[in-house]
Amino acid sequence: MKGKRVIMWGFLAIVMVIITGIFMFGRSESGPPTTKINSSHFKVKQEKIEFLKKYVTCFSEVIDTEYNIEFYNNSGGFVPGPSDWNITVALKVPLEKVNNWIKGFEEIEKKEMDLFWWDGLELDKTKWKFNTPPKFYKRNGNSTYIVTYEEEGVVLKKMLTY
Numbered sequence: 001m002k003g004k005r006v007i008m009w010g011f012l013a014i015v016m017v018i019i020t021g022i023f024m025f026g027r028s029e030s031g032p033p034t035t036k037i038n039s040s041h042f043k044v045k046q047e048k049i050e051f052l053k054k055y056v057t058c059f060s061e062v063i064d065t066e067y068n069i070e071f072y073n074n075s076g077g078f079v080p081g082p083s084d085w086n087i088t089v090a091l092k093v094p095l096e097k098v099n100n101w102i103k104g105f106e107e108i109e110k111k112e113m114d115l116f117w118w119d120g121l122e123l124d125k126t127k128w129k130f131n132t133p134p135k136f137y138k139r140n141g142n143s144t145y146i147v148t149y150e151e152e153g154v155v156l157k158k159m160l161t162y
Contacts, residue, residue, distance in 0.1 A: 030075045031073055031075055031083060032054045032055055032071060032073065033071075033073055034071060034072050034073045035055075035069060035070075035071050036069070036070045036071075037051075037068075037069050038067070038068050038069075038122070039051075039052070039065060039066045039067045039068075039121075039122070040066075040122050045064065048065060049062050049064075049065055052065055052067055052069075052089065055069050055071055055085070055087060056087060056089060056157070056159070058091075059097070059100040059101050059103070060093045060094060060097030060100045060101070061093065061094055061097065062091055062092070062093060063091075063092040063093060063094070063153070064091070064092040064127065065089060065090060065091050065092070066089070066090045066121045066122055066123055066128075067087065067088060067089040067090065067121065068086075068087070068088045068089075068120055068121065069085070069087050069089075070085060070086040070087070071083065071084075071085045071087070072084045072085065082161075083161075084161045084162050085159060085160065085161055086159075086160045086161070086162065087157075087158070087159045087160070088117050088118060088120065088121060088157075088158050089121075089156070089157045089158075090118060090121050090123055090128065090154065090155075090156050090157075091154070091155045091156075091157065092127075092128075092152075092153055092154060093153050093154075093155055094153060095150070095151070095152075095153040097153075098148050098150050098153060098154075098155060101146060101148070101155045101157070102137050102146055102148065104139055105137035105138060105139050105144075105146055106137065106138055106139075106140055107135060107136065107137055108136050108137060108138045109136065110134075110136050112136070112138065113136050113138070113145050113147070113158075115147070117145075117158045118147075118156050118158075128154065129152060130149050130152060130154065131149075131151070131152065132149055132150065132151040132152065134147045134148060134149055135147070135148045135150070142161075143158075143159070143160045143161065144157070144158070144159045144160075145157070145158045145159075146158075
């Protein structure tokens with residue numbers, strides 16, 4: 001009798017380990033993977049743009065870009081949760097497509113935004129020129145900001161959850 005009890009408890013222990021493993025490790029992440037990367041990591045412009053598209057919805061062709069992406073995918077594990085991110089991006093887009101990037105945004109005053117967010121980007125001063133006055137935008141309901149230099153076709157975008 002004692003031997004059967006030991007076998008039964010051993011069997012139950014193995015089943016519990018398997019079930020726990022399925023719940024803790026069996027869930028796959030959805031969405032892009034966790035990353036912390038700077039666009040200077042990429043030497044080929046098209047690779048840099050393709051990587052960006054995994055984390056940022058592009059509303060037009062992207063001619064060039066520089067960015068810092070911090071993205072934490074929290075969808076896996078025992079208790080999945082929403083992802084967190086801090087993404088700073090500079091984009092060169094066709095002049096006639098700049099307005100595609102501000103749909104759903106409200107124009108705001110410069111004082112409502114921190115322009116230092118883009119200081120960490122490695123913008124080549126010969127390629128990234130800002131000659132016209134910028135316009136400032138914020139999406140209501142979240143922390144997404146845009147600065148446009150319409151005549152240069154430049155869109156600066158900041159998205160953060162923390």
